[in-house]
Amino acid sequence: xxxxxxxxxxxxxxxxxxxxxxxxxxxxxxxxxxxxxxxxxxxxxxxxxxxxxxxxxxxxxxxxxxxxxxxxxxxxxxxxxxxxxxxxxxxxxxxxxxxxxxxxxxxxxxxxxxxxxxxxxxxxxxxxxxxxxxxxxxxxxxxxxxxxxxxxxxxxxxxxxxxxxxxxxxxxxxxxxxxxxxxxxxxxxxxxxxxxxxxxxxxxxxxxxxxxxxxxxxxxxxxxxxxxxxxxxxxxxxxx
Numbered sequence: 001x002x003x004x005x006x007x008x009x010x011x012x013x014x015x016x017x018x019x020x021x022x023x024x025x026x027x028x029x030x031x032x033x034x035x036x037x038x039x040x041x042x043x044x045x046x047x048x049x050x051x052x053x054x055x056x057x058x059x060x061x062x063x064x065x066x067x068x069x070x071x072x073x074x075x076x077x078x079x080x081x082x083x084x085x086x087x088x089x090x091x092x093x094x095x096x097x098x099x100x101x102x103x104x105x106x107x108x109x110x111x112x113x114x115x116x117x118x119x120x121x122x123x124x125x126x127x128x129x130x131x132x133x134x135x136x137x138x139x140x141x142x143x144x145x146x147x148x149x150x151x152x153x154x155x156x157x158x159x160x161x162x163x164x165x166x167x168x169x170x171x172x173x174x175x176x177x178x179x180x181x182x183x184x185x186x187x188x189x190x191x192x193x194x195x196x197x198x199x200x201x202x203x204x205x206x207x208x209x210x211x212x213x214x215x216x217x218x219x220x221x222x223x224x225x226x227x228x229x230x231x232x233x234x235x236x237x238x239x240x
Contacts, residue, residue: 073123096124
């Protein structure tokens with residue numbers, strides 16, 4: 001564990017417990033030892049790993065569990081995805097906050113738990129239209145749309161499973177994954193720059209906003225200082 005604690009020290013905290021009660025086992029939802037319990041407090045998720053602890057199994061579990069089962073796409077998570085080599089199952093909805101979207105995300109979470117070799121993610125057109133548009137998903141098209149993205153410039157549509165209907169979405173996602181693994185797909189290119197270029201454009205935009213903000217502050221301070229100088233009374237010596 002010390003090796004992995006050193007390897008992932010910037011991404012996770014590691015702790016080892018030897019003596020614990022049955023109540024503690026219930027709280028952390030494990031029923032035997034040795035066990036590795038991974039908790040993601042930001043997303044309210046918990047995973048348990050019982051082994052094998054040899055080879056790459058433990059390393060793969062830790063690496064895959066650093067992200068939530070379903071990743072909400074935003075500028076911050078895009079940077080995390082850049083470090084991944086797994087393919088990304090991306091679902092595009094109209095609005096992430098809608099009740100139907102919340103139900104769909106729960107179904108995606110179950111699928112993600114059974115398919116750890118893939119990253120499951122989602123994005124709302126309402127939340128980030130510019131990103132969704134790169135996959136030809138806008139407010140005018142039928143959504144939800146589901147696809148497999150390589151994390152860079154290409155994505156794949158599964159023939160017959162490009163859209164998700166209202167009924168029995170669990171079965172639809174299962175058929176989608178089966179079609180993808182069988183290679184029954186159509187490859188497409190993203191509109192616009194690659195992921196790295198897209199992230200760099202976001203960073204550049206933030207830098208521009210920061211420069212504009214700093215200039216505005218300096219102008220305000222300069223103007224305020226000038227007004228203070230003009231309003232200050234002039235003092236001089238009294239001459240007889």
